[in-house]
Amino acid sequence: MAHRLLSGAMTSTDTTHPDTAPFLSLEAVRKTYPGVVALDRFSMEVRPGEVIGLVGENGAGKSTLMKILGGVTRPDSGTITVDGTAHDGLTVEQSIGSGIAFVHQELNLFENLDVAANIFFGREPLRAGPLKLVDRARLRDMVAPLLKRVGANFSADAPVASLSLAQQQMVEIAKALSIRARLVILDEPTSSLPMAETEKLLDVIKGLKAQGISVIFISHRLHEIERVADRVVVLRDGTLAGTLAKDRINHDEMVRLMIGRMLKEREKAGEATHAPGGVALSANAVRTSTYPDRPVSIELRRAEILGLAGLVGSGRTELARVLFGIDERLGGTVTLDGKPLNVGSAADAVANGIFLVPEDRKLTGILLDLSIAQNISLPNLPAHARRSLVSNGTELATAEKQKKNLGIKAPSVFTRTGTLSGGNQQKVVLAKWLAMNPKVMILDEPTRGIDIGAKAEIYGLMRALADAGVAVLMISSDMEEVIGVSDRIAVMHEGQISGILDKDDFSQENVLLLAVGKKPKLLQAAGGVE
Amino acid sequence: MSKKDLGLLILILVVGAVVTAINPRFLSAINLANTSNLVALFGILSIGQAFVIITGGIELSVGSLIALLGTLFIDFIAVRELDWPLAFVVIIVLGAVIGFVHGWLITRLKLQPFVVTLCGLLIYRGVARFYTADGTAGFAFGQNFPTLEFLTAGRSYGLPNSFIALIVIAIVMWVVLHRSVFGRYLYAIGKNEEAAKYSGIRTGRVIIAAYVICGVLTALSAIYFAMYTRSISPASHGQFYELYAIAAAVLGGFSLRGGEGSLVGVILGTVLLQELQNLVNLLGIPSSLNFAVMGGVILIGVLVDQQWGVFRARRRMIEATRQNVAGAPAE
Numbered sequence: 101m102a103h104r105l106l107s108g109a110m111t112s113t114d115t116t117h118p119d120t121a122p123f124l125s126l127e128a129v130r131k132t133y134p135g136v137v138a139l140d141r142f143s144m145e146v147r148p149g150e151v152i153g154l155v156g157e158n159g160a161g162k163s164t165l166m167k168i169l170g171g172v173t174r175p176d177s178g179t180i181t182v183d184g185t186a187h188d189g190l191t192v193e194q195s196i197g198s199g200i201a202f203v204h205q206e207l208n209l210f211e212n213l214d215v216a217a218n219i220f221f222g223r224e225p226l227r228a229g230p231l232k233l234v235d236r237a238r239l240r241d242m243v244a245p246l247l248k249r250v251g252a253n254f255s256a257d258a259p260v261a262s263l264s265l266a267q268q269q270m271v272e273i274a275k276a277l278s279i280r281a282r283l284v285i286l287d288e289p290t291s292s293l294p295m296a297e298t299e300k301l302l303d304v305i306k307g308l309k310a311q312g313i314s315v316i317f318i319s320h321r322l323h324e325i326e327r328v329a330d331r332v333v334v335l336r337d338g339t340l341a342g343t344l345a346k347d348r349i350n351h352d353e354m355v356r357l358m359i360g361r362m363l364k365e366r367e368k369a370g371e372a373t374h375a376p377g378g379v380a381l382s383a384n385a386v387r388t389s390t391y392p393d394r395p396v397s398i399e400l401r402r403a404e405i406l407g408l409a410g411l412v413g414s415g416r417t418e419l420a421r422v423l424f425g426i427d428e429r430l431g432g433t434v435t436l437d438g439k440p441l442n443v444g445s446a447a448d449a450v451a452n453g454i455f456l457v458p459e460d461r462k463l464t465g466i467l468l469d470l471s472i473a474q475n476i477s478l479p480n481l482p483a484h485a486r487r488s489l490v491s492n493g494t495e496l497a498t499a500e501k502q503k504k505n506l507g508i509k510a511p512s513v514f515t516r517t518g519t520l521s522g523g524n525q526q527k528v529v530l531a532k533w534l535a536m537n538p539k540v541m542i543l544d545e546p547t548r549g550i551d552i553g554a555k556a557e558i559y560g561l562m563r564a565l566a567d568a569g570v571a572v573l574m575i576s577s578d579m580e581e582v583i584g585v586s587d588r589i590a591v592m593h594e595g596q597i598s599g600i601l602d603k604d605d606f607s608q609e610n611v612l613l614l615a616v617g618k619k620p621k622l623l624q625a626a627g628g629v630e
Numbered sequence: 631m632s633k634k635d636l637g638l639l640i641l642i643l644v645v646g647a648v649v650t651a652i653n654p655r656f657l658s659a660i661n662l663a664n665t666s667n668l669v670a671l672f673g674i675l676s677i678g679q680a681f682v683i684i685t686g687g688i689e690l691s692v693g694s695l696i697a698l699l700g701t702l703f704i705d706f707i708a709v710r711e712l713d714w715p716l717a718f719v720v721i722i723v724l725g726a727v728i729g730f731v732h733g734w735l736i737t738r739l740k741l742q743p744f745v746v747t748l749c750g751l752l753i754y755r756g757v758a759r760f761y762t763a764d765g766t767a768g769f770a771f772g773q774n775f776p777t778l779e780f781l782t783a784g785r786s787y788g789l790p791n792s793f794i795a796l797i798v799i800a801i802v803m804w805v806v807l808h809r810s811v812f813g814r815y816l817y818a819i820g821k822n823e824e825a826a827k828y829s830g831i832r833t834g835r836v837i838i839a840a841y842v843i844c845g846v847l848t849a850l851s852a853i854y855f856a857m858y859t860r861s862i863s864p865a866s867h868g869q870f871y872e873l874y875a876i877a878a879a880v881l882g883g884f885s886l887r888g889g890e891g892s893l894v895g896v897i898l899g900t901v902l903l904q905e906l907q908n909l910v911n912l913l914g915i916p917s918s919l920n921f922a923v924m925g926g927v928i929l930i931g932v933l934v935d936q937q938w939g940v941f942r943a944r945r946r947m948i949e950a951t952r953q954n955v956a957g958a959p960a961e
Contacts, residue, residue, distance in 0.1 A: 445827075446827055446830050447830045463822070464827075464828040465825065465828065467821050468821075469889065474814070478831070479829040479830040479831075481811045488811050489811075532829065
């Protein structure tokens with residue numbers, strides 16, 4: 101095992117030892133939750149120094165698997181063998197003790213502390229004496245080799261707040277190494293990283309591998325998996341859909357295993373029956389606060405679903421927030437049906453029939469503590485009131501109608517929306533807008549975290565809206581979804597529309613190329629894109 | 631009436647019964663009239679506070695505001711000899727303006743309610759003391775305002791007129807809070823301001839309106855308090871009244887996080903607080919223990935309520951799990 105590794109070294113030496121005993125193996129693991137089989141007959145193994153790519157759609161069972169490995173939940177049956185010892189299930193202590201470390205998508209760092217303090221938080225070396233002061237010198241000595249191992253280009257006393265996201269992830273990984281991790285599980289580490297940062301992270305993964313540390317790399321970005329994984333494990337509906345050996349890892353194969361039969365469902369929901377109409381909403385040279393120097397122009401046509409693709413952070417959500425009046429428009433003009441429109445608040449947008457289904461359902465989409473009926477009536481409450489007093493009759497009638505039309509599964513319209521499943525919550529968000537008269541409907545990641553059945557229903561609803569003449573803008577990071585559902589696709593890159601694809605030009609490759617600013621290779625993406 | 635309110639009512643009745651058993655003067659006409667007058671004065675104040683708390687905010691300046699507005703009111707009619715209806719209107723408008731400024735600072739300039747109103751607490755008290763040169767505002771010997779005095783400190787059918795005013799205000803505000811579009815917006819904002827905004831509610835305006843309502847009701851109660859004490863030394867008048875109002879709301883089931891509470895609850899909370907004050911007097915408990923008794927009761931009340939909530943949530947979860955296991959998959 102190599103002791104030291106230069107930062108970013110791209111070792112091609114295969115340090116995987118197929119003959120050595122696996123560090124971790126799962127056998128016939130099953131986990132059920134009330135009414136749901138989350139994981140069933142699942143088996144996999146991880147050898148020392150092996151990088152496993154773990155892919156699967158939302159709800160495929162990845163997070164359940166993570167919880168089991170982290171010792172947070174116990175499987176109903178099956179065996180977990182760690183380092184030769186068989187367990188029925190792990191406890192958190194066993195998981196940590198055997199060297200399994202997690203780096204989550206949401207980082208758990210104290211931004212106000214420096215790197216060293218974060219890595220050894222709660223385990224700081226102390227000076228002798230009754231005051232138990234932190235021994236800063238020794239702390240720095242302990243941190244330095246860890247930072248070297250992850251190839252860090254920042255110092256131990258840098259405040260975490262000053263680091264980029266990728267650097268912060270390196271801190272998390274160094275933290276994992278500090279507890280002598282033998283398996284590091286990275287849960288969608290790149291989903292919020294810009295391209296160049298992603299490269300650094302992939303290098304760190306290769307570095308870990310070279311040190312004999314195993315990695316489970318969970319990502320929706322399949323090309324990253326292609327580049328670093330030694331083996332790919334695909335989950336679908338809680339079961340093992342397949343395992344791909346190194347020479348068989350390719351994009352299409354992974355997609356086939358991940359979604360296979362689902363593609364058809366999507367295409368069915370996605371066909372337009374009407375030709376697109378005239379321009380409903382048009383934004384001309386609009387600038388958002390995130391990219392104040394990048395004007396965006398976009399036209400939404402009636403009876404059309406315009407997909408808005410692009411990487412996370414490309415400015416799609418910000419554009420939606422400006423169009424809906426949540427964020428201030430820094431420049432440019434917006435017209436609705438050809439007339440200039442000044443949207444200064446969400447209330448203005450709603451009054452003009454421009455509605456948004458926001459990205460964060462639980463925080464901004466609905467009020468979890470209110471009932472279905474109260475959520476649906478909220479934006480249109482004055483219409484349900486006589487002399488400013490709410491009339492329950494029309495409120496409930498509207499809610500009942502929407503509940504039936506959208507197939508919201510709940511005991512009654514009085515049910516608190518917080519108790520509903522993600523799919524049904526999203527239907528409530530849609531219901532409140534459908535109960536009014538949408539002209540323009542903006543949906544930001546409308547199917548994120550929603551199970552497959554509800555997804556198809558939501559695609560159907562979007563298509564029905566478009567058929568009824570509504571201009572639909574769908575922001576999505578799910579490539580299959582964008583291609584399957586949209587009539588046209590606009591792609592954003594670093595705050596600007598980098599291109600618009602018509603149906604004939606739809607392909608994952610085209611979308612991806614536009615998303616990275618038309619650069620053929622993804623290697624050096626930072627800046628310089630026109 | 632919710633179960634919570636019912637529990638509070640029972641507590642009030644039980645405490646009342648115990649006090650009566652020890653000292654029957656509790657139920658004497660004069661004691662009841664006095665207590666109901668105090669309930670009215672504090673009740674009007676607390677309703678205002680409740681409107682702010684429901685949005686997740688807090689209004690700490692009301693005690694100082696009562697000193698300032700009370701001082702001004704007495705000064706207007708006793709020294710400057712304004713017509714009292716005019717002075718009344720001026721004071722109410724002043725309360726509304728101050729409420730508006732607070733709401734504006736909080737929603738437009740994004741200052742924290744605690745900070746804004748804490749500064750108000752200090753400023754208004756200071757201004758009031760400066761205005762009277764740290765003296766006392768009061769009526770000259772023989773100055774009389776028969777109509778005003780009747781309306782504020784008088785009685786009809788044995789009931790203090792202030793109490794009748796409270797009942798009228800409570801009914802109106804009940805409708806506003808529990809039946810109106812505005813009331814629904816208040817709850818929505820208290821539960822989740824961001825989601826309310828995304829539903830097209832002009833959250834800033836609604837929150838400002840809540841502070842204006844609080845300012846107006848505070849101004850009204852300031853006049854009542856001024857006419858009740860008839861002389862005001864701004865250094866101490868109204869001190870800690872913001873805490874009485876907050877305590878009444880908390881006892882009445884309001885959450886300081888916002889989005890929870892009922893109008894009946896805050897009235898009952900006020901009644902309980904005044905009953906406890908009264909109890910201290912009637913039972914011969916040293917009046918220095920006054921605050922300690924109140925604090926203790928509030929703590930116990932909140933604790934019982936919270937534990938009851940935890941208990942019920944746990945029971946509901948066990949119930950739900952049992953149903954799910956029995957079959958019928960969720961979804």
